[in-house]
Amino acid sequence: MIAPHLPALIVVVPLVAGLVALFLGRGHLPWLLTLLVTWAVFALSATLLGRVLVAGAPPVEYAMGSWPAPWGIVYRVDAVNAFVLTIVSGIAAVCAVFARLSVAAEIPAERWRFFYSAWLLCLTGLLGITITGDAFNLYVLLEIASLSTYTLVALGVQKDRRALTAAFRYLILGTVGATFLLLGIGHLYMKTGTLNMVDLADRLAGLQSDRVVLTAFALIVTGLGLKVALFPLHMWLPNAYTYAPSVVTAFLAATATKVGAYMTFRFLFTVFGLRVTFDFLSADVFLIGFSCLAILVASVLAIRQNNIKRLLAYSSVAQIGYIMLGLGLHNHASVTGAVVHVFNHAVMKGGLFLALGAVVYRLGGATIGELRGLGRRMPLTAAAIVVGGMGLVGVPATAGFISKWYLVAGCLHGDAWPLAVVILVGSILALLYVWRVVEALYFAVPENPSLPVREAPLALLVPTWVLIGASLYFGLHATFTVATAKAAAVALGVGE
Amino acid sequence: MEWFLQYHYNYLIYVVLMMIGLYGATAKPNLVKKVIALGMFQTAVFLFYISMAVKKGGTAPIYWEALREGQPYTNPLPHVLILTAIVVSVSTTAVALALVIAIKKEFGTVEADELGEFEEL
Amino acid sequence: MDDNVVIRTTARVLMPFMMVFGLYVIFHGEGGPGGGFQGGVILASAFVLYTLVHGIQASTAIVPKRTTDVLAAAGVLLYAGVGVWCLVRGGNFLDYYALMHAPHDPGAAQALGMTLVELGVGMTVAAVMITLFREFAES
Numbered sequence: 134m135i136a137p138h139l140p141a142l143i144v145v146v147p148l149v150a151g152l153v154a155l156f157l158g159r160g161h162l163p164w165l166l167t168l169l170v171t172w173a174v175f176a177l178s179a180t181l182l183g184r185v186l187v188a189g190a191p192p193v194e195y196a197m198g199s200w201p202a203p204w205g206i207v208y209r210v211d212a213v214n215a216f217v218l219t220i221v222s223g224i225a226a227v228c229a230v231f232a233r234l235s236v237a238a239e240i241p242a243e244r245w246r247f248f249y250s251a252w253l254l255c256l257t258g259l260l261g262i263t264i265t266g267d268a269f270n271l272y273v274l275l276e277i278a279s280l281s282t283y284t285l286v287a288l289g290v291q292k293d294r295r296a297l298t299a300a301f302r303y304l305i306l307g308t309v310g311a312t313f314l315l316l317g318i319g320h321l322y323m324k325t326g327t328l329n330m331v332d333l334a335d336r337l338a339g340l341q342s343d344r345v346v347l348t349a350f351a352l353i354v355t356g357l358g359l360k361v362a363l364f365p366l367h368m369w370l371p372n373a374y375t376y377a378p379s380v381v382t383a384f385l386a387a388t389a390t391k392v393g394a395y396m397t398f399r400f401l402f403t404v405f406g407l408r409v410t411f412d413f414l415s416a417d418v419f420l421i422g423f424s425c426l427a428i429l430v431a432s433v434l435a436i437r438q439n440n441i442k443r444l445l446a447y448s449s450v451a452q453i454g455y456i457m458l459g460l461g462l463h464n465h466a467s468v469t470g471a472v473v474h475v476f477n478h479a480v481m482k483g484g485l486f487l488a489l490g491a492v493v494y495r496l497g498g499a500t501i502g503e504l505r506g507l508g509r510r511m512p513l514t515a516a517a518i519v520v521g522g523m524g525l526v527g528v529p530a531t532a533g534f535i536s537k538w539y540l541v542a543g544c545l546h547g548d549a550w551p552l553a554v555v556i557l558v559g560s561i562l563a564l565l566y567v568w569r570v571v572e573a574l575y576f577a578v579p580e581n582p583s584l585p586v587r588e589a590p591l592a593l594l595v596p597t598w599v600l601i602g603a604s605l606y607f608g609l610h611a612t613f614t615v616a617t618a619k620a621a622a623v624a625l626g627v628g629e
Numbered sequence: 630m631e632w633f634l635q636y637h638y639n640y641l642i643y644v645v646l647m648m649i650g651l652y653g654a655t656a657k658p659n660l661v662k663k664v665i666a667l668g669m670f671q672t673a674v675f676l677f678y679i680s681m682a683v684k685k686g687g688t689a690p691i692y693w694e695a696l697r698e699g700q701p702y703t704n705p706l707p708h709v710l711i712l713t714a715i716v717v718s719v720s721t722t723a724v725a726l727a728l729v730i731a732i733k734k735e736f737g738t739v740e741a742d743e744l745g746e747f748e749e750l
Numbered sequence: 751m752d753d754n755v756v757i758r759t760t761a762r763v764l765m766p767f768m769m770v771f772g773l774y775v776i777f778h779g780e781g782g783p784g785g786g787f788q789g790g791v792i793l794a795s796a797f798v799l800y801t802l803v804h805g806i807q808a809s810t811a812i813v814p815k816r817t818t819d820v821l822a823a824a825g826v827l828l829y830a831g832v833g834v835w836c837l838v839r840g841g842n843f844l845d846y847y848a849l850m851h852a853p854h855d856p857g858a859a860q861a862l863g864m865t866l867v868e869l870g871v872g873m874t875v876a877a878v879m880i881t882l883f884r885e886f887a888e889s
């Protein structure tokens with residue numbers, strides 16, 4: 134019974150669980166349900182990915198309510214979304230293990246069920262955005278994900294009251310972005326009379342010089358830019374990531390912007406199509422321009438941060454720059470690099486933020502000062518931060534190296550060697566900000582040596598090292614990720 | 630131009646409303662005013678969706694008699710879509726106001742420039 | 751406003767009509783203008799009127815916070831439950847035709863599905879509207 138309904142179940146199961154969690158009282162039951170559901174969804178997504186990756190297999194389609202495309206809402210899964218689905222649900226599953234202790238330390242007990250409910254609804258939204266083949270459905274699920282994200286960020290208020298202002302700013306900018314997207318979709322519907330993405334792509338084929346379509350393009354790209362936090366539309370991100378509860382930061386940093394990147398891929402490559410986006414509108418010019426600015430400026434900003442959460446948040450803005458750079462170059466190698474970086478960065482940043490969560494669990498904060506001398510006092514956590522940081526720099530044998538390799542190959546393939554230089558400079562800047570952390574960890578004396586600090590508990594260490602270990606594993610054996618990313622690039626219309 | 634103003638003035642209004650809303654949501658220092666402006670911004674989009682579907686002399690597509698006589702009908706789909714978007718907008722406003730109340734309780738002010746002192750950038 | 755006899759009486763007379771109209775709009779949604787969103791708001795407005803006249807304490811005594819919370823989640827669960835029930839009966843998610851075997855009247859299954867879903871939406875919208883009003887009135 135399950136097999137034909139996989140696409141629907143991936144969204145329906147967390148949705149139902151998110152509501153059931155509200156009824157489970159004030160103990161750890163909501164967490165247990167979240168844990169079970171996220172792992173179940175991960176299993177479902179992985180099965181779906183396996184089915185899509187079979188050579189020559191057509192995209193899996195699922196008609197909601199049996200209303201066929203293009204009239205009804207259709208879920209359509211190809212190599213791209215199956216990969217992103219697996220990333221999102223996998224990260225959610227690992228973070229769910231981490232959540233129990235971390236949430237217990239940072240959020241008062243009477244709010245746990247609301248936290249897990251919002252968490253599951255956020256997961257529903259993110260998975261839904263990824264899986265749906267209907268433009269308006271995408272907007273609705275985007276708002277489900279966003280509204281629950283604002284709540285999750287605001288729940289950090291117990292730790293730092295600035296979580297509220299961060300959530301408010303995120304809400305204003307996030308809503309403006311989503312509304313731009315809604316307007317753009319409206320313009321597309323006005324011109325074509327359809328909302329189904331495949332159908333939209335067919336009908337938009339000859340309309341590239343139509344003014345309504347151009348307006349739609351501008352609105353959608355602006356809206357998506359706000360949602361992915363593409364420089365200079367990233368202003369909401371650093372505060373939201375800094376003041377959110379630790380596990381939320383890890384989850385959001387690894388998934389939310391990745392889903393945004395997926396949406397950008399989907400709209401620019403599938404809906405508008407390569408010819409309209411790049412040949413006719415030359416969108417690559419500003420995409421590449423802003424990406425380079427993101428890589429350079431955000432990395433420089435990251436260097437001068439004292440709060441490590443904020444440092445990594447700025448680093449995220451820079452990493453989004455890498456993904457968008459690969460997207461803008463739109464050749465096979467660069468798109469492969471961008472897709473594989475979606476995976477690699479999710480794993481590395483998720484692991485790094487989880488490690489910081491473990492530090493916050495023991496020390497109550499994660500500034501440079503608190504990290505001083507931690508290399509001896511919390512050796513495993515500190516080692517996780519170092520390995521994750523090496524991934525951000527792109528040291529060989531880490532996952533970050535694989536993505537940068539393909540991105541540089543894409544630059545050279547597109548005869549754009551100055552961009553390869555930008556990637557190189559970005560890596561050097563990354564080395565600088567990672568070095569500041571390493572220096573504090575291993576070469577500095579603790580601020581308060583008499584304070585007893587023990588290694589983080591296993592329940593926090595294991596999920597952290599699962600992600601950090603994955604970033605090492607996929608740095609050494611990149612066959613699976615690269616093959617999937619290549620299949621995704623082909624599904625996006627960028628063949629070899 | 631005259632033709633545009635006569636038949637498409639609703640699009641003009643939607644753009645003006647939207648820009649007022651966008652300005653307010655980003656530039657006004659008072660958080661409640663930001664929320665109100667955000668509401669305006671979203672309402673402008675509703676106006677756009679609704680007016681895009683309207684047909685002159687069109688009837689609702691559930692009046693079978695009128696339809697059989699060949700009377701044109703208004704496309705109901707954008708209206709249904711925007712009903713969903715209205716619900717989203719209501720939820721957003723609710724979450725935003727709840728945040729404003731919590732901010733007022735914690736910081737004692739809802740002015741962005743006074744709140745700015747607490748933030749680091 | 752508890753002591754004003756005109757307001758109290760007007761509210762008392764209006765409330766049942768508002769509620770019945772709200773329910774009518776909810777259950778009429780599958781075949782005409784209406785539906786859960788609109789009906790739910792009308793239903794909630796009856797309680798809002800009651801709260802305005804008699805105050806929050808009297809209103810929470812009739813519909814406690816726990817009830818609205820449960821109703822809000824139960825409504826969405828009913829919606830999703832109908833969808834899952836369709837799955838169990840062998841159709842796609844939310845494929846109402848799978849709900850009922852009625853070869854002579856295929857519209858009946860659609861009507862059943864839509865009515866249940868609209869009821870779920872109405873419950874949630876009404877409960878959320880009441881909650882919102884109270885939360886903001888309290889603070």
